[in-house]
Amino acid sequence: MTKIALTIAGSDSGGGAGVQADLRTFAFHKIHGTSAITCVTAQNTVGVTDVAAITPKLVQAQLAAIFDDMSVDAVKTGMLLNQEIIEAVAKFIRERNVHPLVVDPVMVSRAGVQLIDDSAVISLKTSLLPQATIITPNLYEARILSNQEINTVEEMKQAAVTIQKQLGVPVVLIKGGGLSDRYQSPDVWFDGHNGEILTGERIVTKNTHGTGCTLSSAIAANLALGKDLLTAVKEAKHYVTVALQNSLDIGQGNGPVGHFFPLLL
Ligand SMILES: Nc1ncnc2c1ncn2[C@@H]1O[C@H](COP(=O)(O)OP(=O)(O)OP(=O)(O)O)[C@@H](O)[C@H]1O
Numbered sequence: 001m002t003k004i005a006l007t008i009a010g011s012d013s014g015g016g017a018g019v020q021a022d023l024r025t026f027a028f029h030k031i032h033g034t035s036a037i038t039c040v041t042a043q044n045t046v047g048v049t050d051v052a053a054i055t056p057k058l059v060q061a062q063l064a065a066i067f068d069d070m071s072v073d074a075v076k077t078g079m080l081l082n083q084e085i086i087e088a089v090a091k092f093i094r095e096r097n098v099h100p101l102v103v104d105p106v107m108v109s110r111a112g113v114q115l116i117d118d119s120a121v122i123s124l125k126t127s128l129l130p131q132a133t134i135i136t137p138n139l140y141e142a143r144i145l146s147n148q149e150i151n152t153v154e155e156m157k158q159a160a161v162t163i164q165k166q167l168g169v170p171v172v173l174i175k176g177g178g179l180s181d182r183y184q185s186p187d188v189w190f191d192g193h194n195g196e197i198l199t200g201e202r203i204v205t206k207n208t209h210g211t212g213c214t215l216s217s218a219i220a221a222n223l224a225l226g227k228d229l230l231t232a233v234k235e236a237k238h239y240v241t242v243a244l245q246n247s248l249d250i251g252q253g254n255g256p257v258g259h260f261f262p263l264l265l
Protein backbone atom coordinates (compact mmCIF):
# COMPACT_ATOMS: atom_id res chain seq x y z
CA MET A 1 0.00 0.00 0.00
CA THR A 2 1.18 3.52 -0.76
CA LYS A 3 2.62 5.18 2.30
CA ILE A 4 1.80 8.80 3.10
CA ALA A 5 3.92 11.42 4.87
CA LEU A 6 3.14 15.01 5.82
CA THR A 7 5.33 18.07 6.09
CA ILE A 8 4.16 21.04 8.15
CA ALA A 9 6.59 23.71 7.02
CA GLY A 10 7.31 26.90 5.10
CA SER A 11 7.67 27.45 1.37
CA ASP A 12 11.11 28.36 -0.04
CA SER A 13 10.66 30.20 -3.36
CA GLY A 14 14.18 29.16 -4.39
CA GLY A 15 13.19 25.50 -4.08
CA GLY A 16 16.18 24.40 -1.99
CA ALA A 17 14.72 24.07 1.51
CA GLY A 18 11.33 23.96 3.22
CA VAL A 19 8.30 22.21 1.76
CA GLN A 20 9.91 21.96 -1.68
CA ALA A 21 12.86 19.96 -0.30
CA ASP A 22 10.58 17.85 1.90
CA LEU A 23 8.28 16.80 -0.95
CA ARG A 24 11.22 15.84 -3.16
CA THR A 25 12.66 13.79 -0.30
CA PHE A 26 9.34 11.98 0.24
CA ALA A 27 9.08 11.30 -3.52
CA PHE A 28 12.61 9.89 -3.64
CA HIS A 29 11.56 7.42 -0.92
CA LYS A 30 8.46 6.48 -3.01
CA ILE A 31 6.11 8.05 -0.51
CA HIS A 32 3.08 10.20 -1.27
CA GLY A 33 3.83 13.63 0.18
CA THR A 34 1.21 15.93 1.67
CA SER A 35 1.87 19.44 3.00
CA ALA A 36 0.44 21.99 5.38
CA ILE A 37 2.14 25.29 4.55
CA THR A 38 2.79 27.61 7.51
CA CYS A 39 4.45 30.56 5.81
CA VAL A 40 5.75 31.75 2.47
CA THR A 41 9.33 32.96 2.27
CA ALA A 42 10.84 35.02 -0.53
CA GLN A 43 14.15 33.21 -0.58
CA ASN A 44 16.94 32.16 -2.87
CA THR A 45 20.40 30.63 -2.54
CA VAL A 46 21.68 33.89 -1.03
CA GLY A 47 19.09 34.56 1.68
CA VAL A 48 15.55 35.35 2.80
CA THR A 49 14.18 38.74 1.70
CA ASP A 50 10.60 38.54 2.96
CA VAL A 51 8.23 36.24 4.79
CA ALA A 52 4.47 36.14 5.42
CA ALA A 53 2.56 33.86 7.75
CA ILE A 54 -0.39 31.73 6.74
CA THR A 55 -3.23 32.23 9.25
CA PRO A 56 -3.34 29.59 12.05
CA LYS A 57 -6.93 28.86 10.92
CA LEU A 58 -5.76 28.00 7.40
CA VAL A 59 -2.87 25.89 8.74
CA GLN A 60 -5.38 24.02 10.90
CA ALA A 61 -7.74 23.64 7.90
CA GLN A 62 -4.94 22.13 5.79
CA LEU A 63 -4.20 19.64 8.57
CA ALA A 64 -7.87 18.73 8.98
CA ALA A 65 -8.31 18.30 5.21
CA ILE A 66 -5.43 15.83 5.16
CA PHE A 67 -6.28 13.86 8.32
CA ASP A 68 -10.06 13.74 7.69
CA ASP A 69 -9.40 11.95 4.41
CA MET A 70 -6.11 10.07 4.57
CA SER A 71 -4.18 7.79 6.85
CA VAL A 72 -0.86 9.56 7.45
CA ASP A 73 2.08 7.26 8.26
CA ALA A 74 4.57 9.88 9.51
CA VAL A 75 4.81 13.63 10.01
CA LYS A 76 7.61 16.19 10.12
CA THR A 77 7.51 19.83 11.13
CA GLY A 78 9.89 22.48 9.82
CA MET A 79 9.64 26.28 9.88
CA LEU A 80 6.58 27.25 11.94
CA LEU A 81 7.39 30.98 12.12
CA ASN A 82 5.31 32.29 15.01
CA GLN A 83 3.71 31.45 18.34
CA GLU A 84 0.12 31.31 17.02
CA ILE A 85 1.02 28.80 14.29
CA ILE A 86 3.06 26.66 16.71
CA GLU A 87 0.16 26.58 19.19
CA ALA A 88 -2.34 25.65 16.44
CA VAL A 89 -0.09 22.85 15.16
CA ALA A 90 0.64 21.59 18.70
CA LYS A 91 -3.09 21.54 19.54
CA PHE A 92 -3.94 19.56 16.40
CA ILE A 93 -1.14 17.08 17.08
CA ARG A 94 -2.31 16.61 20.69
CA GLU A 95 -6.01 16.22 19.80
CA ARG A 96 -5.45 13.79 16.92
CA ASN A 97 -2.60 11.93 18.66
CA VAL A 98 -0.39 12.47 15.61
CA HIS A 99 2.68 10.21 15.49
CA PRO A 100 5.41 9.40 14.67
CA LEU A 101 6.43 13.07 14.73
CA VAL A 102 9.82 14.37 13.64
CA VAL A 103 10.30 17.96 14.83
CA ASP A 104 13.03 19.98 13.14
CA PRO A 105 12.99 22.94 15.55
CA VAL A 106 13.80 25.49 12.85
CA MET A 107 14.91 28.66 14.66
CA VAL A 108 18.26 29.64 13.18
CA SER A 109 19.68 28.74 9.78
CA ARG A 110 23.16 27.25 9.31
CA ALA A 111 24.28 30.76 8.39
CA GLY A 112 23.20 31.99 11.86
CA VAL A 113 20.10 33.91 10.68
CA GLN A 114 17.19 33.80 13.15
CA LEU A 115 14.12 32.46 11.32
CA ILE A 116 11.45 32.70 14.05
CA ASP A 117 10.66 35.27 16.75
CA ASP A 118 11.42 34.95 20.49
CA SER A 119 7.88 34.16 21.69
CA ALA A 120 7.81 31.34 19.13
CA VAL A 121 10.88 29.77 20.74
CA ILE A 122 9.04 29.54 24.08
CA SER A 123 5.97 27.90 22.50
CA LEU A 124 8.14 25.48 20.59
CA LYS A 125 9.81 24.37 23.84
CA THR A 126 6.67 24.06 25.93
CA SER A 127 3.93 22.96 23.48
CA LEU A 128 5.48 21.14 20.55
CA LEU A 129 8.84 19.58 21.45
CA PRO A 130 7.41 17.43 24.30
CA GLN A 131 5.11 15.74 21.74
CA ALA A 132 7.90 14.79 19.34
CA THR A 133 9.18 11.29 18.66
CA ILE A 134 12.56 12.86 17.82
CA ILE A 135 13.88 16.42 17.49
CA THR A 136 16.72 17.44 15.18
CA PRO A 137 18.28 20.79 16.25
CA ASN A 138 21.34 22.17 14.47
CA LEU A 139 24.21 23.55 16.58
CA TYR A 140 22.65 27.02 17.00
CA GLU A 141 19.27 25.59 17.96
CA ALA A 142 20.86 23.13 20.39
CA ARG A 143 22.66 26.07 22.04
CA ILE A 144 19.33 27.85 22.55
CA LEU A 145 17.61 24.69 23.83
CA SER A 146 20.40 23.67 26.23
CA ASN A 147 21.70 27.11 27.26
CA GLN A 148 25.23 25.92 26.71
CA GLU A 149 28.10 26.60 24.36
CA ILE A 150 28.61 23.86 21.72
CA ASN A 151 31.74 23.73 19.61
CA THR A 152 32.89 20.11 19.91
CA VAL A 153 31.41 16.61 19.69
CA GLU A 154 31.92 16.28 23.47
CA GLU A 155 29.81 19.42 24.00
CA MET A 156 27.20 18.11 21.54
CA LYS A 157 26.92 14.96 23.70
CA GLN A 158 26.45 16.97 26.90
CA ALA A 159 23.86 19.24 25.24
CA ALA A 160 21.91 16.25 23.88
CA VAL A 161 21.63 14.83 27.41
CA THR A 162 20.56 18.21 28.83
CA ILE A 163 17.90 18.76 26.13
CA GLN A 164 16.57 15.20 26.37
CA LYS A 165 16.19 15.43 30.15
CA GLN A 166 14.95 19.01 30.44
CA LEU A 167 12.42 18.98 27.61
CA GLY A 168 11.18 15.44 28.05
CA VAL A 169 11.80 14.52 24.40
CA PRO A 170 12.33 10.77 23.79
CA VAL A 171 15.22 11.21 21.33
CA VAL A 172 17.47 14.17 20.52
CA LEU A 173 19.66 14.27 17.41
CA ILE A 174 22.03 17.24 17.31
CA LYS A 175 23.28 17.88 13.77
CA GLY A 176 26.94 18.67 13.31
CA GLY A 177 26.87 20.39 9.92
CA GLY A 178 27.94 23.63 11.60
CA LEU A 179 31.02 22.13 13.32
CA SER A 180 34.40 23.31 12.13
CA ASP A 181 35.66 19.82 11.31
CA ARG A 182 37.26 19.46 7.90
CA TYR A 183 36.74 15.74 7.45
CA GLN A 184 33.62 14.68 9.36
CA SER A 185 30.07 15.94 9.89
CA PRO A 186 28.98 13.92 12.92
CA ASP A 187 25.45 14.00 14.38
CA VAL A 188 24.89 13.06 18.03
CA TRP A 189 21.99 10.83 19.13
CA PHE A 190 20.75 10.51 22.71
CA ASP A 191 17.65 8.49 23.65
CA GLY A 192 17.72 8.73 27.43
CA HIS A 193 19.91 5.63 27.79
CA ASN A 194 22.25 5.36 24.86
CA GLY A 195 24.33 7.99 23.17
CA GLU A 196 25.68 7.42 19.65
CA ILE A 197 27.84 9.45 17.36
CA LEU A 198 26.61 9.02 13.80
CA THR A 199 29.66 9.67 11.73
CA GLY A 200 29.59 10.86 8.15
CA GLU A 201 32.16 12.09 5.70
CA ARG A 202 32.11 15.91 5.31
CA ILE A 203 31.44 16.77 1.67
CA VAL A 204 33.32 19.82 0.45
CA THR A 205 30.69 21.96 -1.27
CA LYS A 206 29.05 25.34 -0.79
CA ASN A 207 25.73 23.84 -1.88
CA THR A 208 24.36 22.90 1.53
CA HIS A 209 21.01 24.71 1.40
CA GLY A 210 18.23 22.52 2.77
CA THR A 211 20.33 19.79 4.41
CA GLY A 212 18.39 20.03 7.68
CA CYS A 213 14.97 19.90 5.96
CA THR A 214 16.15 16.95 3.88
CA LEU A 215 17.42 15.03 6.91
CA SER A 216 14.20 15.40 8.93
CA SER A 217 11.94 14.55 6.01
CA ALA A 218 14.08 11.50 5.15
CA ILE A 219 13.74 10.35 8.79
CA ALA A 220 9.93 10.78 8.51
CA ALA A 221 9.94 8.92 5.16
CA ASN A 222 11.86 6.01 6.66
CA LEU A 223 9.49 5.90 9.65
CA ALA A 224 6.53 5.86 7.24
CA LEU A 225 8.17 2.84 5.60
CA GLY A 226 8.13 1.09 8.99
CA LYS A 227 11.83 1.30 9.89
CA ASP A 228 12.86 1.59 13.54
CA LEU A 229 13.97 5.06 14.65
CA LEU A 230 17.75 4.54 14.79
CA THR A 231 17.75 2.82 11.37
CA ALA A 232 15.54 5.62 10.00
CA VAL A 233 18.04 8.22 11.22
CA LYS A 234 21.15 6.38 9.97
CA GLU A 235 19.66 5.85 6.51
CA ALA A 236 18.49 9.48 6.40
CA LYS A 237 22.00 10.69 7.23
CA HIS A 238 23.41 8.53 4.44
CA TYR A 239 20.81 9.98 2.03
CA VAL A 240 21.86 13.55 2.94
CA THR A 241 25.54 12.69 2.40
CA VAL A 242 24.83 11.29 -1.09
CA ALA A 243 22.53 14.25 -1.88
CA LEU A 244 25.40 16.59 -0.91
CA GLN A 245 27.73 14.64 -3.22
CA ASN A 246 25.18 15.31 -5.97
CA SER A 247 24.39 18.92 -5.03
CA LEU A 248 23.34 21.42 -7.69
CA ASP A 249 25.38 24.46 -8.67
CA ILE A 250 22.39 26.78 -8.92
CA GLY A 251 22.29 30.48 -8.01
CA GLN A 252 25.00 32.72 -6.61
CA GLY A 253 24.97 31.49 -3.02
CA ASN A 254 24.45 28.10 -1.39
CA GLY A 255 22.75 25.86 -3.93
CA PRO A 256 20.43 22.96 -3.08
CA VAL A 257 21.38 19.36 -2.44
CA GLY A 258 20.51 16.90 -5.22
CA HIS A 259 17.48 14.93 -4.06
CA PHE A 260 17.29 12.76 -7.15
CA PHE A 261 20.19 10.99 -8.74
CA PRO A 262 20.38 10.26 -12.48
CA LEU A 263 17.28 8.31 -13.47
CA LEU A 264 17.61 5.55 -16.05
CA LEU A 265 14.32 5.21 -17.92
N1 LIG B 1 29.29 19.48 4.27
C1 LIG B 1 28.61 18.44 4.77
N2 LIG B 1 29.02 17.17 4.52
C2 LIG B 1 28.34 16.10 5.01
N3 LIG B 1 27.25 16.20 5.77
C3 LIG B 1 26.81 17.44 6.07
C4 LIG B 1 27.45 18.62 5.61
N4 LIG B 1 26.75 19.71 6.05
C5 LIG B 1 25.71 19.22 6.77
N5 LIG B 1 25.75 17.86 6.80
C6 LIG B 1 24.77 16.96 7.42
O1 LIG B 1 23.49 17.41 7.00
C7 LIG B 1 22.53 17.21 8.04
C8 LIG B 1 21.90 18.55 8.37
O2 LIG B 1 22.78 19.26 9.23
P1 LIG B 1 22.94 20.82 9.35
O3 LIG B 1 23.76 21.06 10.56
O4 LIG B 1 23.41 21.35 8.04
O5 LIG B 1 21.42 21.25 9.57
P2 LIG B 1 20.66 22.64 9.44
O6 LIG B 1 21.52 23.75 9.92
O7 LIG B 1 19.35 22.47 10.07
O8 LIG B 1 20.50 22.77 7.87
P3 LIG B 1 19.82 23.95 6.99
O9 LIG B 1 19.37 25.03 7.91
O10 LIG B 1 20.93 24.37 6.04
O11 LIG B 1 18.71 23.27 6.27
C9 LIG B 1 23.30 16.57 9.19
O12 LIG B 1 23.19 15.17 9.08
C10 LIG B 1 24.73 17.03 8.94
O13 LIG B 1 25.70 16.18 9.54
Ligand SMILES: Cc1ncc(CO)c(N)n1
Binds near residue numbers: 009010011211212
Ligand atom coordinates in the same frame (compact mmCIF):
# COMPACT_ATOMS: atom_id res chain seq x y z
C1 LIG C 1 11.15 27.67 4.34
C2 LIG C 1 12.41 27.29 5.02
N1 LIG C 1 12.39 26.31 5.93
C3 LIG C 1 13.53 25.93 6.56
C4 LIG C 1 14.72 26.57 6.29
C5 LIG C 1 16.00 26.14 7.00
O1 LIG C 1 16.90 25.64 6.14
C6 LIG C 1 14.71 27.58 5.32
N2 LIG C 1 15.85 28.24 4.97
N3 LIG C 1 13.55 27.93 4.71
